[in-house]
Amino acid sequence: MKINITCLFLVVSHFLSGQFLEKQKDLKPFKGYFNFYYNQSKDEIYLEVNKLDSDFLYVHSLATGLGSNDIGLDRGQIGDGVIVKFKKAGNKLLLVQPNQRYRAITENKLEKKSVEQAFAKSVLFGFPIKEKKGDSYIINLTPFLLQDTHGIVNRLKSQNEGSYSIDKTKSALSLERTKGFPKNVEFEALITYKGSPKRGNIWSVAPDSKLLTVTQHHSFVELPDNNYKKRKFDPRSGALSISYLDYATPIQEPIVKRYIRRHRLEKKNPELPISEAKEPIVYYLDPGTPEPVRSALLEGARWWNQAYESIGFKDAFQVKMLPEDADPMDLRYNVIQWVHRSTRGWSYGASVVDPRTGEILKGHVSLGSLRIRQDFLIAQALSNKPYANGDNNYQPMLEMALARIRQLSAHEVGHTIGFAHNFAASSSNRASVMDYPHPLIKINDDEIVFSEAYDTKIGSWDKVTVAYSYSEFKEDADEESTLNRILDNAYASGLRFISDSDARPQGGAHGLAHLWDNGKNASAELENLLSVRAKAIDNFSKDNIRTGEPYSVLEDVFVPLYFFHRYQTEAAVKLVGGLNYNYAIKGDQQTIVETISAKEQKDALEQILKTLSPEVLAIPEDKLKLFPPRAFGYNRTRESFGSKTGVGFDALSAASTASDMSLSLLLHPERISRLIQQKSLESNSLGAEEMFDKIINTVFETASKNNYHNEIRYVVKNNVLKHLMNLTNSKNTYPQVNAVAFGTLKKIRTLLNSEKQKGINKIYNDYYIKQIDDFISRPEKFKALPSPKIPDGSPIGSFQCSF
Numbered sequence: 001m002k003i004n005i006t007c008l009f010l011v012v013s014h015f016l017s018g019q020f021l022e023k024q025k026d027l028k029p030f031k032g033y034f035n036f037y038y039n040q041s042k043d044e045i046y047l048e049v050n051k052l053d054s055d056f057l058y059v060h061s062l063a064t065g066l067g068s069n070d071i072g073l074d075r076g077q078i079g080d081g082v083i084v085k086f087k088k089a090g091n092k093l094l095l096v097q098p099n100q101r102y103r104a105i106t107e108n109k110l111e112k113k114s115v116e117q118a119f120a121k122s123v124l125f126g127f128p129i130k131e132k133k134g135d136s137y138i139i140n141l142t143p144f145l146l147q148d149t150h151g152i153v154n155r156l157k158s159q160n161e162g163s164y165s166i167d168k169t170k171s172a173l174s175l176e177r178t179k180g181f182p183k184n185v186e187f188e189a190l191i192t193y194k195g196s197p198k199r200g201n202i203w204s205v206a207p208d209s210k211l212l213t214v215t216q217h218h219s220f221v222e223l224p225d226n227n228y229k230k231r232k233f234d235p236r237s238g239a240l241s242i243s244y245l246d247y248a249t250p251i252q253e254p255i256v257k258r259y260i261r262r263h264r265l266e267k268k269n270p271e272l273p274i275s276e277a278k279e280p281i282v283y284y285l286d287p288g289t290p291e292p293v294r295s296a297l298l299e300g301a302r303w304w305n306q307a308y309e310s311i312g313f314k315d316a317f318q319v320k321m322l323p324e325d326a327d328p329m330d331l332r333y334n335v336i337q338w339v340h341r342s343t344r345g346w347s348y349g350a351s352v353v354d355p356r357t358g359e360i361l362k363g364h365v366s367l368g369s370l371r372i373r374q375d376f377l378i379a380q381a382l383s384n385k386p387y388a389n390g391d392n393n394y395q396p397m398l399e400m401a402l403a404r405i406r407q408l409s410a411h412e413v414g415h416t417i418g419f420a421h422n423f424a425a426s427s428s429n430r431a432s433v434m435d436y437p438h439p440l441i442k443i444n445d446d447e448i449v450f451s452e453a454y455d456t457k458i459g460s461w462d463k464v465t466v467a468y469s470y471s472e473f474k475e476d477a478d479e480e481s482t483l484n485r486i487l488d489n490a491y492a493s494g495l496r497f498i499s500d501s502d503a504r505p506q507g508g509a510h511g512l513a514h515l516w517d518n519g520k521n522a523s524a525e526l527e528n529l530l531s532v533r534a535k536a537i538d539n540f541s542k543d544n545i546r547t548g549e550p551y552s553v554l555e556d557v558f559v560p561l562y563f564f565h566r567y568q569t570e571a572a573v574k575l576v577g578g579l580n581y582n583y584a585i586k587g588d589q590q591t592i593v594e595t596i597s598a599k600e601q602k603d604a605l606e607q608i609l610k611t612l613s614p615e616v617l618a619i620p621e622d623k624l625k626l627f628p629p630r631a632f633g634y635n636r637t638r639e640s641f642g643s644k645t646g647v648g649f650d651a652l653s654a655a656s657t658a659s660d661m662s663l664s665l666l667l668h669p670e671r672i673s674r675l676i677q678q679k680s681l682e683s684n685s686l687g688a689e690e691m692f693d694k695i696i697n698t699v700f701e702t703a704s705k706n707n708y709h710n711e712i713r714y715v716v717k718n719n720v721l722k723h724l725m726n727l728t729n730s731k732n733t734y735p736q737v738n739a740v741a742f743g744t745l746k747k748i749r750t751l752l753n754s755e756k757q758k759g760i761n762k763i764y765n766d767y768y769i770k771q772i773d774d775f776i777s778r779p780e781k782f783k784a785l786p787s788p789k790i791p792d793g794s795p796i797g798s799f800q801c802s803f
Contacts (some may be wrong), residue, residue: 003274007202012693015069018168019131020046020130020138021037021046021130021131021133021138021695022133024037024039024042024046025039025041025164026039026040026635027039028040029047029182030178030179030181030185031183032179032182032184032185032570033056033180033182033183033184033185033220033221033222034048034049034050034051034180034182034185034220035047035048035050035139035180036046036048036180036185038173038175038178041682043142043172043173044140044142044173045140045141045142045145045173045178046130046138046139046140046141047127047138047139047140047141048133048135048136048137048138049086049093049137049138049139050135050136050137051085051086052085052087052088052093052137053084053085053087054064054085054086054088054260055083055084055085055098055223056085056221056222056223057081057082057083057084057219057220057221057222057223057331057352057354057361058076058081058082058083058084058097058124058218058220058221058354059079059080059081059082059218059219059221059331059362060079060080060149060150060216060217060219061076061077061078061079061150061215061216061217061219061329061364062074062075062076062077062079062217063075063076063177063188063214063216063217063278063306063329064214064215065077065214065339065341066202066205066206066214066342067205067340067342068202068204068205068341068342068343069341069342069343069344069345069368070159070201070202070343070345070347071155071156071159071161071201071202072155073150073155073214074339074341074366075337075339075340075366076328076329076335076337076339076364076366077150077350077366078350078352078362079149079349080366081352081353081354081355081361082097082355083097083098083100083223083355083356084096084097084098084124085098088129088137089126089549089627091129092126092127092128092129093126093127093129093139094123094125094126094127095123095124095125095126095127095138095144096121096122096123096124097121097122097123097287098116098121098125099116099119099120099121099122100244100356101119101244101245101247102118102119102244102245102247102258103115103244103246103247103248103486104246104247104248105246105248106248106728108191108248108407111247111248114277115247115389115487117230118631124144125143125147126143127139127140127141127144128140133570141187142173144218144753145173145187145188145189145216146166146168146171146173146189146561147166147710148166148189148191149216149218150216151192151629152191152193152212152214153165153166154162156193156195156202160198160199160296161197161198161199161201161202161290162195162196162197162199162209163195163196163198164193164195164199164203164212165193165194165195166191166193166194167192167193167194167211168411170192170194170211170213170557171189171190171191171192172189172190173187173188173189173190173655174188174189174215175188176188177217177327177329177330178329179330179757181330181332183221183222183332184218184219184220184221184222184330184331184332185219185220186217186218186327186329186330187217187218187219187220188215188216188217188218188333189215189216189218189558190213190214190215190216191213191214191215191216192211192212192213193211193212193213193214194210194211195212196210197209197210197802204342205342212467217329219329219330221331221361223356224264224354224359224361228264228354228357228359230259230357230358231259231260231262231358231428231469231479231483232259232260232480232723233258233259233260234259234468234484234487234585235583236487236491236497236582236583236584236585236588236590237260237465237468237469237483237487237497238419238420238422238432238434238461238464238465238468238497238499239260239261239262239418239419239420239465239468239469240260240261240415240418240419240420241258241259241260241261241358241767242258242259242261242353242355242357242358243256243257243258243259244257245254245257246578250285259358260358260418260468260469261351261353261355261358261359261360262358262359262360262418262469262470263281263359263363263417263418263470264279264359265277265279265280265281265308265316265470265472266278266279266472266723267312267313267412267472270472270474272312272561273312274309274312274313274314275312275313275314276313276314276316277313277314277315277316279319280315280316280317280318281308281316281321281334282318282319282332282334283301283316283317283318283319283320283330283336283363283413284319284320284321284322284323284326284334284335284336285297285298285301285319285320285321285322285335285336286322286335286336286338287321287322287324288338289338292398292402292514293338293369293372293402293405295407296402296403296406296409297319297336297338297367297405297406298319298409298747299406299667300405300407300408300409300410300413301319301336301405301409301410301413301432302317302318303410303457304317304410304414304417304466305317305318305404305457305464306457306458306463306464306465307458307462307467308466308470310463310465310466310467311391311463311467311470311471311472312472313470317417319336322335322605323697328364331352331361332362332364333362333661334362334363334364334413334416335362335363335364335365336365336367336409336413337364337365337366337367338367339366339367339369340368340369340370341369341370343370344368344370344371344373344374344706345365345368345370345371345768346368347365347366347368347371347408347412347659348365348366348412349363349364349365349366349411349412349413349414349415349416350364350365350415350416351363351364351415351416351418352364355679360416360417360418363413363416363417364414364416364417365412365413367405367408367409367412367416368447371404371405372401372402372404372405373401374560375401375404375405375582376397376398376401377441377556377557377560378400378439378560378561379396379397379400379401379439379450380397380544380545380557380562381536381540381544381557381558381560381561381564382441382448382450382536382564383396383397383448383531383534383544384447384448384539385539385541385543385544386543387543387544387545387546387547388543390547391546391547396451398592399451400439400450400453400454400723401427401531403453403456404437404453404454405453406454406456407433407437407455409452409578410433410458410544411433411434414433414462415432415434418469419433419434419462419465419469419575420464420499420500421434421436421499421500421503422434422435422461422465422496422497422498422499423435423436423499423500423502423503423510423513423514423515424496424498424503424512424513425459425461425495425496426438426514426517426518427496427512427513427519427520428460428461428494428496428520428740429453429460429461430518431459431460431461431462431495432459432460432462432465432610433455433459433462433694434459434461434462434465436515436516437454437455437516437518438516438517438518438568438739439453439454440452440453440454441453441529441532442528442532443531443532443535446535448532448535448536448539460476460493460495460499461490461495464486464487464490464495465497467486468483468486468487470485471483484587484588487588488588488589490506491582491588491589491590492589496512496513496582496584497582498510498512498513498582499513500581501596503515505570505571505573505574505665506664506665506668507668507670507671508574508684509520509576509577509578509579509670509671509674510574510579510580510581511574511575511578511579511580511596511600512580514567514570514571514574515567515570515571515794516567516568516570516571516794517567517568517570518568518572521600522568522571522572522574522575522604523572523575523600523603523604523606523607523608524603525563525568525571525572526568526569526571526572526607526608527602527607527610528566529564529565530565530610530611530616530725531608532564533561533564533565534616535652535709536561537561537562537619537620537623538562538620540558540561540623540626541626542554542626544557544558545557550631550634551626551627551628551631552628552630552631552634553634554626554627555626555627555630555640555641555649556639556640558623558640559640559641559791560792561794562619562635562641562658563658563661563790563793565611565616566658566661566790566793567793569608569611569661569665569793570665572604572607572608573604573608573662573665573666573671575596575600575601575603575604576601576604576608576666576671576675576686576691577671577672577673577674577675577686578595578596578600578601578604578674578679579593579594579595579596579599579674580593580594580595580596581593581594595678595681595682595685596694597681598684598685598686599712601685601686602686605666605686605691605694608662609694609695609698611658611659612659612662612663612695612699612716613698614655614704614706614708614709614710614712614713615709616658616680617654617655617658617659617716618651618655618708618709618711618712619651619654619655619747621708624649624651626707627649628649629647629648629649630647638789638791638792639791639792640655640791641653641657641788641791642654642788642789642791644788645789650788651708652711652712652715653715653787653788654788655712655715655716656715656716656718656719656787656788657787657788657789657790658717658790659715659716659719659787660786660787660790661790662799663720664723665722666691666695667723667724667726667727669727669732669733669737670732670733671732672688672727672737672740672741673733673734673737675687675688675691676688676734676736676737676740688736688737688740689740689743689744692724692740692744692747693739693744693747695720697746699713699716699717699720700717700720700748700751700752709721710761714764717768718768719787720748721745721748721771721772722784722785724741724744724745724748725741725745725775725779725784726784727741728741728742728745728775728779729779729780729782745775745776746772746774746776748768748772749769749772749773752765752768752769753765753769
């Protein structure tokens, strides 16, 4: 039988030209950037594609979360914002993501094409064409929306939380926030994952741990016009950046292009020194936020307007309540969202950015709701008998907690308007909300005062970074030299910018950039903090909890007080083997790099060694009587003291944990390597051997008359030996470090062997000698026993925020 190809073509064309939609019942139309239709009887969405080969932005996110800080799948979590386009291929449409990391910005089309062909693109999905409707194509979008786009399956698997897969029978489209607008369309789908959990995190948050249901959000958004002007990234500016390789760059110029991230902001009247913005930057607060937190978050976020006013913008940064009918996931709204989790955790600020230019299209802040309670707990521990005269004297503690929330709101919004952490700001009179602030506590007239615990305004550095990123220049202005002048003036005034990796405590070396610290001099503030801690411990009593609460709650209140010095210790330790440096560039006047002076290093070491003394580590005996075995229903958590004494409170393990914290930082292999190098270049510098001798003198050569204090000394001695053995065996350091650590162990053995002791002291010393002898004879067999894990403390502020 002969087939008439023309007739067959006409039949197929007729089928594609209008019959698919006509056959569907109960279609609900949505008009917008893409028109689409919802088929209620089939629970399907049909998209009308009339923009082939036209770039637009695709963003996926989580409208509802899992509720576990450890897993990190939160309500309002923004996913990648990527450029995509629909491309026809035979009888289907492909959703294609071009490669934005490699480009050729040129008018030469063949040069552009050569780069496009050199690097892979990604086809995100293929859609069979259901109907051709004029110049448009109808596709079934439903399978795309019901994918695991946010990567929940891989997240759970990689974190060893369990093996899960999508259960299609329990998944469906969600119409509540599926909407169409002229410049964007929004879709949501309720996705159910089935599987088996492996750890307790899922059990703790899911009503049925074998079935996890979340709502996934998808946005198709029109890209902004071409009137946005990119601004070059400078590592000194504190601005976040995008980067890509431009293969059309002349050979003599850098091929990597870096531009800052920022919102579009322009004056209505650029000729005036102060002008309103054409379109102000507006952030909206989650209306589910309760008072008094709501007012605190609004106030803190609004601090940023002070910075924009300083560069001539009037009311350019605004914060309002999100309208009740608005969707926080809608790309048109910058949102501050109040996020609940089962445990306290990090807050973060994320942005959706145009990958082509760095223009911020949406800022989305997620603030953990339990964070404020940690600051309240710290204030409760520092207060002198706050509940002695009843349970209503909570206002001073609440004020400190709210002060932190104001600062946190400003901090996370700062990330979403384009700014990185500045961990050197605390050394310049709290110069930036982009630092991690520890509460600034003072003793006045023998009373602990925390009325100035947190700052109440935008910082001087924040005004600098806003000026760099958002200042508007006249067309004939020399923008580059003006921007350089902004940064040069900031540096000349004493401001510094140092960000994440340079501020981390383990192996970190910068003398000014620390997390959760205060003061220009870290060791001087450690001395102050130890005094505050001692005073607060002396004041601590049953009146630090409410009437009717079990004493197990009092123990929980004591935890952040006992470890109150932990972050300032981290800061002071970084002075040892430390450096002073900047992100200097050729032509500026910033210090490139220099070693921290021997005096500063030795002063810091003196303060750190105090944290190893029984006078600091010992919980007073009268306080120990306040901590009975845990009450029924009040079990230990990861924020509790560890114990090796069963149900009893373990004072010696608390001391072991605190001393181990200090020693792990002080005896970090990279730090000791820097001491070796610095000593070789400057003879009066603090050397590794000198530091080890001071540790021996503090821990091994000083005795206590108090038996309780002596027992604490023994747990500290054990920690010292453990870290010296670790250093001796370390493969990540100079062999000189191994040698000095080994020599120190032999010194300690000689010292212990020479002591004329009897009874328990001799038994302990003999055991330590045996430890050293066993290690020397078979170092490869050494396996250190860990101290009890330090209870969670961070975040008392924010994490390395997601950008």
